[in-house]
Amino acid sequence: MHIEAGWVATGQGVRLYYEQLGTGGEPVIVANGYFMRNALRGLAATDRTLVFLDGRRGRSELGNDPDVFAGGIARDIDDFEAVRTHFGWRSVAVIGHSYCGTVAAAYALQHPEAVSRIVQIGPSPPVWGTQYPAELSCHDGVYQDVMRNLAALGPPPSGSPSEAECRKLTAVLMPLYVTNPAEVPRVDWDPCTLPNERCFMAPWIEHIVPSLARLDLRGAAELQTPVLTIAGRKDRSTPYGGSRAWAELLPNARLVTVPNGGHLPWIEAPELVLGAIDEFLRGAWPAAAMRP
Numbered sequence: 001m002h003i004e005a006g007w008v009a010t011g012q013g014v015r016l017y018y019e020q021l022g023t024g025g026e027p028v029i030v031a032n033g034y035f036m037r038n039a040l041r042g043l044a045a046t047d048r049t050l051v052f053l054d055g056r057r058g059r060s061e062l063g064n065d066p067d068v069f070a071g072g073i074a075r076d077i078d079d080f081e082a083v084r085t086h087f088g089w090r091s092v093a094v095i096g097h098s099y100c101g102t103v104a105a106a107y108a109l110q111h112p113e114a115v116s117r118i119v120q121i122g123p124s125p126p127v128w129g130t131q132y133p134a135e136l137s138c139h140d141g142v143y144q145d146v147m148r149n150l151a152a153l154g155p156p157p158s159g160s161p162s163e164a165e166c167r168k169l170t171a172v173l174m175p176l177y178v179t180n181p182a183e184v185p186r187v188d189w190d191p192c193t194l195p196n197e198r199c200f201m202a203p204w205i206e207h208i209v210p211s212l213a214r215l216d217l218r219g220a221a222e223l224q225t226p227v228l229t230i231a232g233r234k235d236r237s238t239p240y241g242g243s244r245a246w247a248e249l250l251p252n253a254r255l256v257t258v259p260n261g262g263h264l265p266w267i268e269a270p271e272l273v274l275g276a277i278d279e280f281l282r283g284a285w286p287a288a289a290m291r292p
Helices: 033-043 073-087 099-110 141-153 163-176 181-186 201-213 240-249 270-281
Strands: 003-009 015-021 026-031 048-053 092-097 115-121 227-232 253-258
Touching (some): 003 073, 015 033, 026 033, 026 073, 026 099, 033 048, 048 073, 073 201, 092 099, 099 201, 099 227, 115 270, 141 163, 227 270
Parallel strands (some): 026 048, 026 092, 092 115, 115 227, 227 253
Antiparallel strands (some): 015 048
């Protein structure tokens, strides 16, 4: 399998890091590639090109412009389009996990001709901040423990957190991402070794969350791009109800529910998750995909 790494230059002195697997067939952009590559590299095939894009995170170079995150997810949308045009692709499929699942849908709303298919995995809700009932969220004892431990840590440090400070925060947050806290060691990325990741909390709060809150969903009911939303029923980080809401909102969307899945459902059900994505990228709805 052909593998190469490279950079896509954008404005503001930003160079987006990517790793490419394969050279043929449909191009697929995988957002937040710095931690998604190990999870989804099994999707590599001779008739598919996977580009694991770090975006304005991970190993990308962000330059010295203090406004590099201004606009929040609008910058992510611009970066998807920059990658597509860099490679000269007519259209791309996009895989987005967590808030990047929302970014993928927003990208298709702005550039419908540029997006062939979308896979959302545990996306943030269409309407940021929506509170869902207990049967559509997972605020169990583990969730409550994480919230208490976060409060005990106090406010996040100002400026650039040290690696030690990052590890304290990460250790508290990790149980949110898997159904069984004993599975935390299977989360195989370490954000604390990457300066962009250690410093991401400030732009997340200042720019990205506000942009998610003001997301313009006009036109969503007319978007014909096929969308596969995959959601863990026990996701403590983004509520299952938000994934159902996407599949209800978008007219050409289907939902795959991972009954025992968390925020990283490929950990609990790798065959279901990877099999569903592979089948969808080949042009068919997976058998497990349903309209809510």
